[in-house]
Amino acid sequence: MATTAGDALLAYLREQHHELLRHAPGVRDGNPESIHQARAAVRRFRSLLATTLSLFDDGAIQDLRRELRWLSMELGAARDPWVATARLAELIAAEPRNLTPRPSAGLIGTELETLTAAGLATARTALDSERYTELLARMTRLCAAPPFTAKAVRKPHKTLRKLIARDEARLRRAVRSLPRPAGPLPGQGAAAGPYTESPTGSTASSAARDEGLHEVRKAAKRLRYAAEFVVEYGPSGGQNWGKRIARAKRTAAAARGIQTILGQHQDSVVARSLLRDLAVAPGRDGTDGFTLGRLHALEDQLAARTEATFIQAWKKFPTIR
Secondary structure, eight states, X not given: OOSSHHHHHHHHHHHHHHHHHHHHHHXXXXXXXXXXXXXHHHHHHHHHHHHTGGGBOTXXXXXXXXXXXXXXXXXXXXXXXXXXXXXXXXXXXXXXXXTSOHHHHHHHHHHHHHHHHHHHHHHHHHHTSHHHHXXXXXXXXXXXXXXXXXXXXXXXXHHHHHHHHHHHHHHHHHHHTOBOOSSOOTTOOTTOSSOBOOTTSSOOOHHHHHHHHHHHHHHHHHHHHHHHHHHHHSOOSSTTHHHHHHHHHHHHHHHHHHHHHHHHHHHHHHHHHHHHHHHTOTTOOSTTHHHHHHHHHHHHHHHHHHHHHHHHHHHTOOOOO
């Protein structure tokens, strides 16, 4: 059992380092689940560094966090087109044949597969690079000799509880900052939702709202990782321990729910971006423009429904304190 906040954090970071190494061979083999798990390990490692930044010397882990972000983006280049391909294939299969002609749908699928292959090549190149080798070495050095401050040797329960509370506050700020949509969402009134007025008094663009929801998703994910960390590596025993762990479990579950809902929304953002790119790609003769436009419209509808689902889930979000 960890006796200090630093001990608990190191146990968690070492596990994520191990997970990255374990799934790296699968990334090279093009296994989608391995890509997902490797990226999740990188994100967890980086997220907990952000949550526990005050436990480290000033500036000691900034370079490492930047390199972890780089690796996450390289792995995302392989995963995002694959997710979009599966998502759009499901939409096409559900559409009437006369609205998505199979030759057109087949061409779109082929183009997305090409993007997926290119993304996988990017991920493989990253894992074969000296930059990746040095990143692994930095992670190893951090886990072996962390540049901790005096806060890291404090008792875990109070320190970790404060860190989670800060991540919760960060999530709530992100939600309060969401710009108001132009009109009511499916099943919602015009004034429903945790939205703010824009500085100009007008409604925000779809792109601005998409970006705001993405920030909420990232904040929810950070809170989820922090709460799960406390559940798994936090201190056991002591006064009110059971209540604290139960509270952390509820927080982790609620944050995971928000992350999942808005993850579906972000998948729609990625899919719509890919559809736009395909529509304006050089050499396109316009024969499949109708299909691309229809898929884009369907994704718009899915995104609106997902945003409405988020609003309902947020109303039930628990308070840590």
